[in-house]
Amino acid sequence: MKLAITGKGGVGKTTLTALMAQAYADMGRQVLAVDADPSPCLAGALGFPDELREELKPIAEMDALIEERTGAKPGTVGGFFTLNPRVDDIPERFSVLHRGVRLLEMGSVDLGGSGCICPESAMLKTLFTHLLFRDDDILLLDMYAGVEHLGRATVDFVDAMLVVVEPTRRSLGTAKQIRKLANDIGLLRLYLVGNKVRNEDEARFLENTTPDIPLIGYLPADMKVQEADRLGIPVYDHVESLKTSARQIIDEITRLTADEVIE
Numbered sequence: 001m002k003l004a005i006t007g008k009g010g011v012g013k014t015t016l017t018a019l020m021a022q023a024y025a026d027m028g029r030q031v032l033a034v035d036a037d038p039s040p041c042l043a044g045a046l047g048f049p050d051e052l053r054e055e056l057k058p059i060a061e062m063d064a065l066i067e068e069r070t071g072a073k074p075g076t077v078g079g080f081f082t083l084n085p086r087v088d089d090i091p092e093r094f095s096v097l098h099r100g101v102r103l104l105e106m107g108s109v110d111l112g113g114s115g116c117i118c119p120e121s122a123m124l125k126t127l128f129t130h131l132l133f134r135d136d137d138i139l140l141l142d143m144y145a146g147v148e149h150l151g152r153a154t155v156d157f158v159d160a161m162l163v164v165v166e167p168t169r170r171s172l173g174t175a176k177q178i179r180k181l182a183n184d185i186g187l188l189r190l191y192l193v194g195n196k197v198r199n200e201d202e203a204r205f206l207e208n209t210t211p212d213i214p215l216i217g218y219l220p221a222d223m224k225v226q227e228a229d230r231l232g233i234p235v236y237d238h239v240e241s242l243k244t245s246a247r248q249i250i251d252e253i254t255r256l257t258a259d260e261v262i263e
């Protein structure tokens with residue numbers, strides 16, 4: 001299962017990605033969590049120790065490797081380079097593993113599409129598209145905020161996109177834009193997740209205002225989320241209510257995707 005986690009800035013994409021990654025890992029699944037944000041923070045949210053974080057180097061910065069595999073220097077636009085470079089060893093070699101979650105950082109690279117076609121984007125796209133996953137392996141992509149990346153068919157290889165929203169019209173507005181752009185690239189399986197929900201009224205608001213994306217769960221607003229950040233420990237370990245909610249969201253995704261297979 002390959003999932004991209006999207007949404008407006010600050011809605012809780014990284015928090016949700018980290019919670020789900022740890023929950024899936026604790027269920028015994030192989031998890032590859034990818035930080036696609038140019039200013040990465042997923043490692044922190046997952047509680048990766050400093051010595052492991054120091055080992056992490058964003059793929060986009062591995063100039064020698066990209067050149068070796070694609071035949072062109074990163075940053076080159078035009079010219080010839082391999083569009084399907086060898087990538088099978090990348091997760092093993094360039095990710096770090098902690099508590100069952102494998103983490104990879106993309107760095108600042110545009111995944112391409114009709115906009116930029118450069119060696120590094122070809123490499124990453126090949127990695128995520130053709131990486132052989134067993135059916136029950138999990139890829140979670142913590143996307144950068146906003147919608148621009150969607151217009152360029154960057155994540156058309158995912159099985160589903162989770163759109164995180166707060167109970168605000170603004171974040172729902174972004175969700176609507178995301179839905180349109182996702183549908184334009186043929187991605188139809190979108191699920192809405194409400195975050196920072198304080199009460200029933202806010203939950204109802206999301207249910208009634210969803211831009212035609214099925215709402216599959218909520219994460220409650222909890223002051224302990226910021227506390228976890230200050231203490232430098234994962235939300236998963238510190239905030240029971242969010243851990244429980246993340247597990248329910250996973251159950252719901254499992255149920256929905258299983259239904260579709262049966263159909």
Ligand SMILES: Nc1ncnc2c1ncn2[C@@H]1O[C@H](COP(=O)(O)OP(=O)(O)OP(=O)(O)O)[C@@H](O)[C@H]1O
Pocket residue numbers: 007008009010011012013014015016037144145195196197219220221222223225226229242
């Ligand atoms: N359920 C919650 N309750 C309280 N605070 C939360 C909750 N979820 C996230 N936050 C806080 O909201 C802020 C943004 O969360 P997070 O970094 O996960 O969002 P993001 O969508 O990844 O942001 P960005 O767009 O910058 O990548 C953080 O300070 C986080 O601690």
Ligand SMILES: [Mg+2]
Pocket residue numbers: 013014015037041142
């Ligand atoms: Mg983030």
